[in-house]
Amino acid sequence: MAPAIIPSFVLMSVATPALQFDRKEYTQDVLLHLYQGLLKPRLIEEKMLILLRQGKVSKWFSGIGQEAVSVGSTLALEADEYILPLHRNLGVFTGRNVPLDQLFAQWQGKTTGFTKGRDRSFHFGTNEHHIVGMISHLGPQLAVADGIALADLLDKNPKVTLVYSGDGGASEGDFHEALNVAAVWQLPVIFMIENNGYGLSTPSREQFRFGSFVDKGPAYGMEAVQVDGNNVLAVYDTVRRLAEDMRQNPRPVLVEALTFRMRGHEEASGTKYVPQELFEEWTKKDPVTTYEQWLLREGILDEEAKMRFRETIKREIEEGLHVADAVPMPTANIAEEIADMYRPFDAPAHEPTENAPQSDKRYVDAISDALRQSMERFPELVLMGQDIADYGGVFKITDGFVAQFGKERVRNTPLCESAILGAGLGLSIKKKKAMVEMQFADFVTCGFNQIVNNLAKSHYRWGQNADVVVRMPTGAGSAAGPFHSQSNEAWFVHTPGLKVVFPSNPYDAKGLLNAAIEDPNPIMYFEHKLLYRSVSGPVPDEYYTVPIGKAKLVREGDTLSIITYGLGVHWATRLAEEMNLDADILDLRTLLPWDEKAVRQTVEKTGRVLLLHEDTLTGGLGGEIAAWIAEHCFEHLDGPVQRVASLDTAIPFSPPLEQAFLPQQRLREKVEKLLAY
Template identity: 60%
Template sequence: MQYQNKGLDVQTQIDLYERMQKSRMIEEKMLILLRQGKISKWFSGIGQEAIAVGVASAMQPDEYILPMHRNLGVFTTRDIPLHRLFAQWQGKASGFTKGRDRSFHFGTQAYKIVGMISHLGPQLGVADGIALAHRLKKENKVTAVFSGEGGTSEGDFHEALNIASVWNLPVLFCIENNGYGLSTPTNEQYNCKKLRDKGIGYGMESHTIDGNNILEVYNMVDSLCKRIRKNPQPILLEFETFRMRGHEEASGTKYVPQALMDHWAAKDPLENYTEYLRNQNILSEEEEVTIKKVIIHEIEENLKKAFAEEAIDSTETNELNDVFKSFDYKEVNPKGELKNIRLVDAISEGLKQSMEKHDNLVIMGQDIAEYGGVFKITKGFLEAFGKERVRNTPICESGIVGTAMGLSINGMKAIMEMQFADFASSGFNPIVNYLAKSHYRWGEKADVVIRMPCGGGVGAGPFHSQTNEAWFTKTPGLKVAYPAFPYDAKGLLATAINDPNPVLFFEHKGLYRSVYQDVPSDYYTLPFGKASILKNGEEITIVSYGAGVHWALEVLESNPEIEADLIDLRTLAPLDIETVYDSVKKTGKLLILQEDSLFGGIASDISALVMENCFEYLDGPIKRVASLETPIPFAKRLEDNYLPKKRFTKELQDLLAY
């Protein structure tokens, strides 16, 4: 292995050695503890230390790094206290996830590290968002994100590279090409000659580096970081290396030819670099022994501290309280003159006033800038707030959800417009696995609102008409709002943007331009988790949200003899179930109307909750009225038959007569 120090001072060369040695010695100790059953799992980076150590050493301490399983050297180079790492791997309280996640599945703002999740791809988009925040704040910083060669096959990889290239984001995409994705060799993973070719395809500067040569890694990354801090651009770095142990220890390496193992064993980054330092008279045998003794002592002392810590304990209250970041809701009462406006106008006005209130708020979405969005909600926003804060995006929902999360991690607020709620399926993974779980796992907020134009009745067919709120109400960590009126929409949207937790904000397209209401012109907020009682009666309770509220109002106004409580839920998570309970205790009968298809929807859960908590008050069966168990069709007669509007009247009358 050829080493070129390129003028590096002696201390830096020694530091690189110590950092690799420390990483290696911790790993060797962890493998012993794994066999002893004292940790549950280990993803070994032995033989790859030069990459993690070299990249982390070349970056500034306040620059974000997003590492992977095998990047222990990132954590140790950032000087995270070892007892906290050891406690993390043992699932103890002084780790970083309170025992809720394992291995390197955590982040820490204190050390500017954002750990990966098992669905590897989303962190690449998160790196884009972090880098975008740096650019918006005029900070000359680099963000580095790691992936393996297997991860380059994921759609998120391509979306993230495309976003970074289009927006000139200072991201180092560090690909550890280590030979195998679990047992799948690279020739079955991709067919390009070099992984750097994938970056070139996105108009991105790309390099292939000997990932086992610590000086080549450090010098290259250091040089690139200095350049792109001044002139932001993304760069793809392919680090050629090899995984000397299994994907994780249980999987072994029997699938690897011995000749290949021998070849890479001879290229061991630590052994070769140690020999180089000796030959250069930089490291003596005595100094080497001293360094190892210091590391051994540090490991043993910190292990004692971690082992001495009691096993983690918790309560139901503690667990539930950590699903969301605490939010101190501030009531802002409506002021100003009332204007009779449509739902679409109320949302646009609410967005604009929040953009004025929060100068760190960024809106992203397809066609939202010059075009004003397909529903023209952001028309005029580009002129008012500029292209930096009102950003057209490529067509890549998953990557933009990740970018929104990265903005949040780096101190910004983000709104993403799904052009249609249906398209959230293309961003489902980062919504339910990254945004929803981050605070529970490592205490990190997801200050993101995803706007979801939804709903049928407009002849848009199966892919532009779904009301898919039940995909998300099932996921702890997400808040879901679904207003039916302009007044509620404007106030709830302001609250959603103020809330540091992820919010799915559903906006029914069929109501955009058909529903008018007197709405205060000034900024105001409304609380989540508080339903609205639109009508009062003694005979029956009707619960709905979105377009269903208007269908119910229409029927009740046509049948004034029906004495009904009509409850508009307004938000589905949190759900104001207490208002439903109180009403059912008064009326004794409950009908729940939803536009979503019947099985697995919000109506089913409300029905179950009322049965469990108000059974003795019921004077009849709970009725659920919903759309057919089919995809939503296009033709008007088919769509009318699909939607529950006509069936609602019969079910209501049947329950009243029960």
């Protein structure tokens, strides 16, 4: 019989029913295992609250009162099934037997913690224990769970993935996107909603208007069940039965666990906003004491065993603290800090063989060629994007791919950039590669958080790389207006952990895309839309790569250096021919990391430097390189470093206005000014 549905507002209005434990077919060993699972995080928390007052830990997000959700659901799964917890899910980590000394070192900011002191609380993962921790932005982990489940589905691996969300965090757009994708793709994900009635201090009645989270399931086309989140046996039984069925019949399920947080959002926030009568009612449903009392009444537990369990856990806590306390606070190693932003990768050289067959290819065809050959080379590579399957993408780059690789690897996505980028990280956790196509670079704003806070920081934080290439059709020149024409590469050049690539010609477009897909780090791959069908050139038919981080001198001269990339290379080349300039034209090709050695060489050679890019002037990459030249090459300059870029406005639609916006018309004037020095 299905449990009665209790509307969320009931949590804050009337007394909740007493807990009823039904042991069903479970053995005494299982019941006692659940008890130990509940007791351990409670005793750890009680100790941590003492250490917090002593200043030995800096912050604490208490899960007291909610332990049954994480303990019951964790112990219901197989040990190699991934779980993605939140602040208050200590029971996930203890349930997976994470060493306590490492947990304590993590909370103390020690190098023996999971993040080497770089992040706090449960903001970490451990593949050894099949746990992927959260980031502070509530919601992104839901999409990562989709990616993990997708990998299992592709590998025909009968597993489920469990991910938690609070009732407050479920208001985020990431929640909607992740559930929608899971439903459309029928991914075996359990979405566990810990409904404790408050998002920090904001009660449910000010968060949403629906009666219960189980109302949401059918709207997404998925099952939804409600469980008493303080009843560890009910949580365990519900999740275990769901997981068993989902392994054989993959699909997502939403589980709403009704519970209550007995302390503040974090200790400094307090609980004055919570009516006292709620504490009185929910104290009667304490998940540890109520289960313990039931076990005693049923003769499954006696007082002697109760004390023995407690003393054993307390001793383990003290031993773990002793080990963690002995570790000194970290000493910063700057070289290590910088190096750990990226997964180490010695890129193999794939140069075209001598006299290799080649074809005259357009820029767009070279990109398509790279994707096709990378799909053949890496069977673990999955392509995801809007309309990229049968339709072939709006620019037809993946036209015909479904026939060759199938819809499992060439996946149309709903309009949900954030969820698909997060799924890319999930695929990486399962040792797969992902290419995510933004239909236009402008639309990446809808997934910005996943890129700059999740993908970019993942390896630095806990050693998990994000093997994701984000393809970004970019740029103006086609009168497409302010939402289909932006050059937004500078947003990502500012983000450590990313690599940013921007080819200017078909040869580089193919080689750099192949290199980007090989590289296990997150890469933003910009491709200028105006070049797709307007530029062509000889491209080897075979697979090859162009090294990331290396610029290319596309024209040589002695009196002037123009440093640029993308469409700027073509503007500069055309002007050089028109003016018969004796100029170096340096194509950066990679914007992060950019080639300092090549920049230094051209500056020292000519002494006059002009930085050109289509992006707006203020905050553009040209300003960064200009500052670097002034700092490192000042003595070689024969004039001030000049910049020419687009206006500091949004991109207008009308062609005359767009042309005035772009830097091409101002380029000649800047060159003449620089040559006059």
